[in-house]
Amino acid sequence: MGKGFQIAALWILAVCGASFSLFAQSPAMKNTPSSAPFTVAIHGGAGNLQKLNLSPEQQAAYKAVLDSALQVGYSLLVKGDSAVDVVQQVIMVLENSPLFNAGKGAVFTHEGTNEMDAAIMDGKTLDAGAVAGVTTIKNPIAAARAVLGDNRFVMLSGRGAEAYAAEQHLEIVDPAYFYDEKRWHQMLKLRDSTVTELDHGSIEEAQDAAKYGTVGCVVLDQHGNLAAGTSTGGLANKQFGRIGDSPIIGAGTYANNKTCAISCTGKGEDFIRLTVAHDISAMMEYKGYSLQKAARKVIQEKLKTLKGRGGLVAVDHKGKVCFEFNTTGMFRGWVNESGVFETAIFVDAP
Ligand code: ASP
Numbered sequence: 001m002g003k004g005f006q007i008a009a010l011w012i013l014a015v016c017g018a019s020f021s022l023f024a025q026s027p028a029m030k031n032t033p034s035s036a037p038f039t040v041a042i043h044g045g046a047g048n049l050q051k052l053n054l055s056p057e058q059q060a061a062y063k064a065v066l067d068s069a070l071q072v073g074y075s076l077l078v079k080g081d082s083a084v085d086v087v088q089q090v091i092m093v094l095e096n097s098p099l100f101n102a103g104k105g106a107v108f109t110h111e112g113t114n115e116m117d118a119a120i121m122d123g124k125t126l127d128a129g130a131v132a133g134v135t136t137i138k139n140p141i142a143a144a145r146a147v148l149g150d151n152r153f154v155m156l157s158g159r160g161a162e163a164y165a166a167e168q169h170l171e172i173v174d175p176a177y178f179y180d181e182k183r184w185h186q187m188l189k190l191r192d193s194t195v196t197e198l199d200h201g202s203i204e205e206a207q208d209a210a211k212y213g214t215v216g217c218v219v220l221d222q223h224g225n226l227a228a229g230t231s232t233g234g235l236a237n238k239q240f241g242r243i244g245d246s247p248i249i250g251a252g253t254y255a256n257n258k259t260c261a262i263s264c265t266g267k268g269e270d271f272i273r274l275t276v277a278h279d280i281s282a283m284m285e286y287k288g289y290s291l292q293k294a295a296r297k298v299i300q301e302k303l304k305t306l307k308g309r310g311g312l313v314a315v316d317h318k319g320k321v322c323f324e325f326n327t328t329g330m331f332r333g334w335v336n337e338s339g340v341f342e343t344a345i346f347v348d349a350p
Pocket of ligand 1 (some may be wrong): 045046101213214232233234235243244245246252263264266267268269
Protein backbone atom coordinates (compact mmCIF):
# COMPACT_ATOMS: atom_id res chain seq x y z
CA MET A 1 0.00 0.00 0.00
CA GLY A 2 1.50 3.37 -0.99
CA LYS A 3 2.20 6.04 1.59
CA GLY A 4 -0.20 8.49 -0.12
CA PHE A 5 -3.01 5.94 0.13
CA GLN A 6 -2.26 5.32 3.82
CA ILE A 7 -2.43 9.05 4.62
CA ALA A 8 -5.70 9.38 2.69
CA ALA A 9 -7.15 6.37 4.56
CA LEU A 10 -6.10 7.83 7.93
CA TRP A 11 -7.65 11.16 6.99
CA ILE A 12 -10.95 9.52 6.04
CA LEU A 13 -10.96 7.55 9.31
CA ALA A 14 -10.29 10.71 11.32
CA VAL A 15 -13.11 12.62 9.63
CA CYS A 16 -15.57 9.73 9.96
CA GLY A 17 -14.60 9.23 13.59
CA ALA A 18 -15.13 12.89 14.35
CA SER A 19 -18.52 13.08 12.69
CA PHE A 20 -19.61 9.78 14.29
CA SER A 21 -18.81 11.07 17.78
CA LEU A 22 -20.62 14.34 17.04
CA PHE A 23 -23.62 12.33 15.91
CA ALA A 24 -23.64 10.22 19.09
CA GLN A 25 -23.62 13.22 21.43
CA SER A 26 -26.90 14.18 23.03
CA PRO A 27 -28.00 17.81 22.49
CA ALA A 28 -27.31 18.48 26.17
CA MET A 29 -23.62 17.75 25.62
CA LYS A 30 -22.41 21.25 25.00
CA ASN A 31 -20.27 21.63 28.09
CA THR A 32 -16.52 21.18 28.11
CA PRO A 33 -15.49 17.79 29.51
CA SER A 34 -13.81 18.13 32.89
CA SER A 35 -10.55 16.62 34.14
CA ALA A 36 -11.51 14.71 37.32
CA PRO A 37 -14.33 12.17 37.30
CA PHE A 38 -17.70 13.07 38.84
CA THR A 39 -21.22 11.65 38.85
CA VAL A 40 -24.70 12.86 39.69
CA ALA A 41 -27.64 10.43 39.80
CA ILE A 42 -31.25 11.06 40.78
CA HIS A 43 -34.56 9.33 41.38
CA GLY A 44 -38.09 10.70 41.33
CA GLY A 45 -39.74 7.84 43.21
CA ALA A 46 -40.36 4.14 42.64
CA GLY A 47 -43.75 2.50 42.26
CA ASN A 48 -46.14 0.49 40.16
CA LEU A 49 -45.35 2.48 37.03
CA GLN A 50 -46.92 0.96 33.90
CA LYS A 51 -46.49 2.23 30.37
CA LEU A 52 -50.27 2.07 30.07
CA ASN A 53 -50.77 4.44 32.99
CA LEU A 54 -48.34 7.07 31.76
CA SER A 55 -48.97 8.65 28.35
CA PRO A 56 -45.97 9.43 26.13
CA GLU A 57 -46.59 13.13 26.91
CA GLN A 58 -46.51 12.46 30.66
CA GLN A 59 -43.34 10.39 30.30
CA ALA A 60 -41.72 13.22 28.35
CA ALA A 61 -42.78 15.77 30.98
CA TYR A 62 -41.22 13.74 33.82
CA LYS A 63 -38.06 13.18 31.82
CA ALA A 64 -37.77 16.88 30.99
CA VAL A 65 -37.72 17.77 34.69
CA LEU A 66 -35.23 14.97 35.47
CA ASP A 67 -33.08 16.25 32.63
CA SER A 68 -33.08 19.85 33.84
CA ALA A 69 -32.18 18.71 37.36
CA LEU A 70 -29.25 16.73 35.91
CA GLN A 71 -28.20 19.75 33.83
CA VAL A 72 -27.98 21.84 36.99
CA GLY A 73 -25.92 19.13 38.69
CA TYR A 74 -23.63 18.70 35.71
CA SER A 75 -22.91 22.40 35.30
CA LEU A 76 -22.07 22.79 39.01
CA LEU A 77 -19.88 19.68 39.08
CA VAL A 78 -17.93 20.74 35.98
CA LYS A 79 -16.84 23.89 37.77
CA GLY A 80 -15.77 21.93 40.84
CA ASP A 81 -18.66 22.55 43.27
CA SER A 82 -18.96 20.30 46.32
CA ALA A 83 -21.14 17.18 46.37
CA VAL A 84 -23.31 18.60 49.17
CA ASP A 85 -23.97 21.85 47.28
CA VAL A 86 -24.87 19.91 44.15
CA VAL A 87 -27.25 17.56 45.97
CA GLN A 88 -29.13 20.55 47.41
CA GLN A 89 -29.39 22.43 44.10
CA VAL A 90 -30.46 19.37 42.12
CA ILE A 91 -33.14 18.44 44.65
CA MET A 92 -34.45 22.01 44.66
CA VAL A 93 -35.19 21.72 40.93
CA LEU A 94 -37.24 18.58 41.62
CA GLU A 95 -38.96 20.14 44.66
CA ASN A 96 -40.04 23.12 42.56
CA SER A 97 -41.82 20.87 40.05
CA PRO A 98 -45.43 19.84 40.81
CA LEU A 99 -44.75 16.46 39.15
CA PHE A 100 -42.83 14.91 42.03
CA ASN A 101 -43.94 14.17 45.57
CA ALA A 102 -41.65 16.70 47.24
CA GLY A 103 -41.90 20.46 47.79
CA LYS A 104 -44.50 21.92 45.41
CA GLY A 105 -45.89 18.49 44.45
CA ALA A 106 -46.06 17.03 47.98
CA VAL A 107 -48.97 14.63 48.61
CA PHE A 108 -51.72 15.27 51.17
CA THR A 109 -52.14 13.64 54.55
CA HIS A 110 -55.47 12.06 55.53
CA GLU A 111 -56.33 15.36 57.21
CA GLY A 112 -55.67 17.32 54.01
CA THR A 113 -52.36 18.92 54.99
CA ASN A 114 -48.94 18.68 53.32
CA GLU A 115 -46.19 17.50 55.69
CA MET A 116 -42.74 17.18 54.22
CA ASP A 117 -39.49 15.46 55.24
CA ALA A 118 -35.96 15.92 53.86
CA ALA A 119 -32.37 14.98 54.68
CA ILE A 120 -28.88 15.55 53.33
CA MET A 121 -25.56 13.96 54.29
CA ASP A 122 -21.92 14.76 53.58
CA GLY A 123 -19.88 11.59 53.04
CA LYS A 124 -16.58 13.33 53.78
CA THR A 125 -17.39 14.55 57.30
CA LEU A 126 -20.48 12.42 58.09
CA ASP A 127 -22.25 15.69 58.88
CA ALA A 128 -25.97 15.35 58.30
CA GLY A 129 -29.09 17.50 58.46
CA ALA A 130 -32.78 16.63 58.38
CA VAL A 131 -36.20 18.22 58.81
CA ALA A 132 -39.43 16.33 59.37
CA GLY A 133 -43.13 17.19 59.24
CA VAL A 134 -42.65 20.71 57.87
CA THR A 135 -45.57 22.54 56.27
CA THR A 136 -44.37 26.02 55.28
CA ILE A 137 -40.77 25.67 54.05
CA LYS A 138 -40.74 26.05 50.26
CA ASN A 139 -37.63 23.90 49.85
CA PRO A 140 -37.26 21.42 52.73
CA ILE A 141 -33.88 20.27 51.37
CA ALA A 142 -32.52 23.81 51.89
CA ALA A 143 -33.62 23.62 55.53
CA ALA A 144 -31.97 20.20 55.90
CA ARG A 145 -28.81 21.71 54.45
CA ALA A 146 -28.88 24.55 56.97
CA VAL A 147 -29.23 21.99 59.77
CA LEU A 148 -26.24 20.06 58.34
CA GLY A 149 -24.10 23.16 58.75
CA ASP A 150 -25.17 23.63 62.37
CA ASN A 151 -23.27 21.45 64.81
CA ARG A 152 -25.93 21.71 67.54
CA PHE A 153 -28.32 19.16 66.05
CA VAL A 154 -28.93 16.76 63.14
CA MET A 155 -32.73 16.72 62.92
CA LEU A 156 -35.47 19.30 63.55
CA SER A 157 -39.19 18.71 63.27
CA GLY A 158 -42.44 20.65 62.78
CA ARG A 159 -42.72 24.16 64.15
CA GLY A 160 -39.16 24.19 65.48
CA ALA A 161 -37.80 23.37 62.03
CA GLU A 162 -39.98 26.07 60.47
CA ALA A 163 -38.85 28.72 62.95
CA TYR A 164 -35.24 27.69 62.33
CA ALA A 165 -35.69 27.94 58.54
CA ALA A 166 -37.14 31.45 58.92
CA GLU A 167 -34.15 32.45 61.11
CA GLN A 168 -31.88 31.17 58.35
CA HIS A 169 -33.75 33.43 55.88
CA LEU A 170 -35.03 30.50 53.86
CA GLU A 171 -38.21 30.99 51.83
CA ILE A 172 -41.34 30.44 53.92
CA VAL A 173 -44.66 30.07 52.09
CA ASP A 174 -48.32 29.82 52.98
CA PRO A 175 -49.34 26.11 53.11
CA ALA A 176 -51.69 26.94 50.20
CA TYR A 177 -48.56 27.03 47.98
CA PHE A 178 -48.51 23.21 48.18
CA TYR A 179 -52.11 22.80 47.02
CA ASP A 180 -52.35 20.81 43.82
CA GLU A 181 -55.70 19.82 42.33
CA LYS A 182 -54.60 16.34 41.19
CA ARG A 183 -52.92 15.51 44.50
CA TRP A 184 -56.03 16.67 46.38
CA HIS A 185 -58.32 14.37 44.40
CA GLN A 186 -55.84 11.51 44.75
CA MET A 187 -56.04 11.85 48.55
CA LEU A 188 -59.86 12.13 48.52
CA LYS A 189 -60.07 8.89 46.53
CA LEU A 190 -57.77 7.07 48.95
CA ARG A 191 -59.55 8.55 51.97
CA ASP A 192 -62.96 7.46 50.73
CA SER A 193 -61.78 3.93 50.09
CA THR A 194 -61.94 1.33 52.83
CA VAL A 195 -58.28 0.49 52.31
CA THR A 196 -56.12 1.34 55.27
CA GLU A 197 -52.57 2.66 55.04
CA LEU A 198 -50.79 -0.66 55.55
CA ASP A 199 -53.17 -2.79 53.53
CA HIS A 200 -51.77 -3.39 50.04
CA GLY A 201 -55.17 -3.65 48.42
CA SER A 202 -55.96 -3.01 44.82
CA ILE A 203 -56.67 0.70 45.28
CA GLU A 204 -53.23 1.27 46.70
CA GLU A 205 -51.67 -0.74 43.89
CA ALA A 206 -53.55 1.19 41.23
CA GLN A 207 -52.49 4.49 42.68
CA ASP A 208 -48.84 3.77 43.20
CA ALA A 209 -47.73 6.00 40.36
CA ALA A 210 -49.27 8.99 42.07
CA LYS A 211 -48.57 7.87 45.63
CA TYR A 212 -44.79 7.70 45.36
CA GLY A 213 -42.63 10.33 43.72
CA THR A 214 -40.16 11.15 46.45
CA VAL A 215 -37.00 12.67 45.02
CA GLY A 216 -33.38 11.86 45.76
CA CYS A 217 -29.90 12.71 44.55
CA VAL A 218 -26.43 11.21 45.04
CA VAL A 219 -23.19 12.81 43.93
CA LEU A 220 -19.48 12.09 43.62
CA ASP A 221 -17.70 15.42 43.10
CA GLN A 222 -14.37 16.19 41.45
CA HIS A 223 -12.65 16.20 44.84
CA GLY A 224 -13.64 12.58 45.47
CA ASN A 225 -16.36 13.42 48.02
CA LEU A 226 -19.79 11.80 48.20
CA ALA A 227 -23.15 13.25 49.32
CA ALA A 228 -26.76 12.10 49.33
CA GLY A 229 -30.11 13.82 49.82
CA THR A 230 -33.81 12.91 49.81
CA SER A 231 -36.98 15.02 49.92
CA THR A 232 -40.60 13.87 50.14
CA GLY A 233 -44.20 14.59 50.99
CA GLY A 234 -44.35 11.03 52.36
CA LEU A 235 -47.20 8.64 51.57
CA ALA A 236 -50.51 9.95 50.22
CA ASN A 237 -53.32 9.77 52.78
CA LYS A 238 -50.80 9.24 55.58
CA GLN A 239 -51.64 9.81 59.23
CA PHE A 240 -50.71 13.38 60.18
CA GLY A 241 -47.48 13.40 62.15
CA ARG A 242 -46.23 10.24 60.43
CA ILE A 243 -42.54 10.43 59.49
CA GLY A 244 -41.05 8.18 56.81
CA ASP A 245 -37.54 6.95 56.10
CA SER A 246 -36.37 9.88 53.96
CA PRO A 247 -35.20 12.14 56.83
CA ILE A 248 -33.85 9.25 58.92
CA ILE A 249 -30.09 9.09 58.45
CA GLY A 250 -29.13 5.49 57.71
CA ALA A 251 -32.66 4.50 56.64
CA GLY A 252 -33.62 6.56 53.56
CA THR A 253 -30.49 8.68 53.23
CA TYR A 254 -26.80 7.97 53.87
CA ALA A 255 -23.35 8.96 52.59
CA ASN A 256 -19.87 7.88 53.58
CA ASN A 257 -16.74 8.51 51.51
CA LYS A 258 -15.47 5.05 52.51
CA THR A 259 -18.36 3.33 50.75
CA CYS A 260 -21.17 5.10 48.90
CA ALA A 261 -23.99 7.67 48.88
CA ILE A 262 -27.62 6.43 48.85
CA SER A 263 -31.13 7.85 48.57
CA CYS A 264 -34.12 5.52 48.95
CA THR A 265 -37.77 5.58 47.89
CA GLY A 266 -40.69 3.34 48.77
CA LYS A 267 -42.81 2.48 51.75
CA GLY A 268 -40.72 4.14 54.43
CA GLU A 269 -41.69 1.97 57.38
CA ASP A 270 -39.86 -1.02 55.90
CA PHE A 271 -36.80 1.06 55.01
CA ILE A 272 -36.65 2.28 58.61
CA ARG A 273 -36.94 -1.25 60.04
CA LEU A 274 -34.09 -2.46 57.85
CA THR A 275 -31.98 0.74 58.04
CA VAL A 276 -31.62 0.12 54.32
CA ALA A 277 -29.10 2.80 53.35
CA HIS A 278 -26.68 2.11 56.19
CA ASP A 279 -27.06 -1.64 55.80
CA ILE A 280 -25.78 -1.37 52.23
CA SER A 281 -22.86 0.82 53.28
CA ALA A 282 -22.03 -1.60 56.12
CA MET A 283 -21.98 -4.60 53.75
CA MET A 284 -19.53 -2.73 51.57
CA GLU A 285 -17.36 -1.71 54.50
CA TYR A 286 -17.36 -4.91 56.55
CA LYS A 287 -17.91 -7.60 53.94
CA GLY A 288 -16.19 -6.00 50.96
CA TYR A 289 -19.35 -6.26 48.81
CA SER A 290 -19.62 -4.13 45.70
CA LEU A 291 -22.35 -1.47 45.81
CA GLN A 292 -24.41 -3.41 43.27
CA LYS A 293 -24.20 -6.66 45.22
CA ALA A 294 -25.09 -5.03 48.54
CA ALA A 295 -27.98 -3.03 47.04
CA ARG A 296 -29.41 -6.09 45.31
CA LYS A 297 -29.26 -8.13 48.52
CA VAL A 298 -31.14 -5.49 50.51
CA ILE A 299 -33.77 -4.48 47.92
CA GLN A 300 -34.39 -7.85 46.25
CA GLU A 301 -33.99 -10.11 49.31
CA LYS A 302 -34.21 -8.42 52.72
CA LEU A 303 -36.87 -5.85 51.75
CA LYS A 304 -38.96 -8.48 50.02
CA THR A 305 -39.11 -10.64 53.14
CA LEU A 306 -40.97 -7.76 54.80
CA LYS A 307 -43.08 -7.40 51.61
CA GLY A 308 -41.46 -3.98 51.30
CA ARG A 309 -41.54 -2.20 47.97
CA GLY A 310 -39.33 0.51 46.59
CA GLY A 311 -35.82 1.21 45.44
CA LEU A 312 -32.83 3.45 45.58
CA VAL A 313 -30.20 5.36 43.70
CA ALA A 314 -26.60 5.13 44.86
CA VAL A 315 -23.07 5.94 43.76
CA ASP A 316 -19.85 4.46 45.11
CA HIS A 317 -16.60 6.24 45.83
CA LYS A 318 -15.36 5.42 42.32
CA GLY A 319 -18.40 7.00 40.66
CA LYS A 320 -20.19 3.76 39.78
CA VAL A 321 -23.94 4.33 39.78
CA CYS A 322 -26.53 1.81 40.96
CA PHE A 323 -30.30 1.91 40.48
CA GLU A 324 -31.98 -0.98 42.30
CA PHE A 325 -35.76 -1.35 42.73
CA ASN A 326 -38.33 -4.12 43.16
CA THR A 327 -41.25 -2.17 41.67
CA THR A 328 -42.16 -1.96 37.98
CA GLY A 329 -40.56 1.43 37.64
CA MET A 330 -38.57 4.24 39.14
CA PHE A 331 -38.12 7.70 37.68
CA ARG A 332 -34.35 8.04 37.37
CA GLY A 333 -31.41 9.58 35.56
CA TRP A 334 -27.70 10.21 35.71
CA VAL A 335 -24.75 11.88 34.09
CA ASN A 336 -21.01 11.77 34.69
CA GLU A 337 -18.01 13.73 33.42
CA SER A 338 -18.53 12.33 29.91
CA GLY A 339 -21.58 14.61 29.60
CA VAL A 340 -23.96 11.92 28.34
CA PHE A 341 -27.34 12.42 30.05
CA GLU A 342 -29.56 9.39 30.63
CA THR A 343 -33.10 9.18 32.01
CA ALA A 344 -35.47 6.21 32.36
CA ILE A 345 -38.77 5.29 34.00
CA PHE A 346 -39.68 1.62 33.61
CA VAL A 347 -37.86 -1.52 34.63
CA ASP A 348 -37.08 -2.22 30.99
CA ALA A 349 -35.90 1.35 30.26
CA PRO A 350 -36.94 3.88 28.84
N1 ASP B 1 -40.16 6.77 51.38
C1 ASP B 1 -41.16 7.79 51.43
C2 ASP B 1 -41.89 7.67 52.75
O1 ASP B 1 -42.18 6.57 53.17
C3 ASP B 1 -42.16 7.70 50.34
C4 ASP B 1 -41.60 7.52 48.95
O2 ASP B 1 -40.45 7.16 48.76
O3 ASP B 1 -42.34 7.73 48.01
O4 ASP B 1 -42.23 8.69 53.32
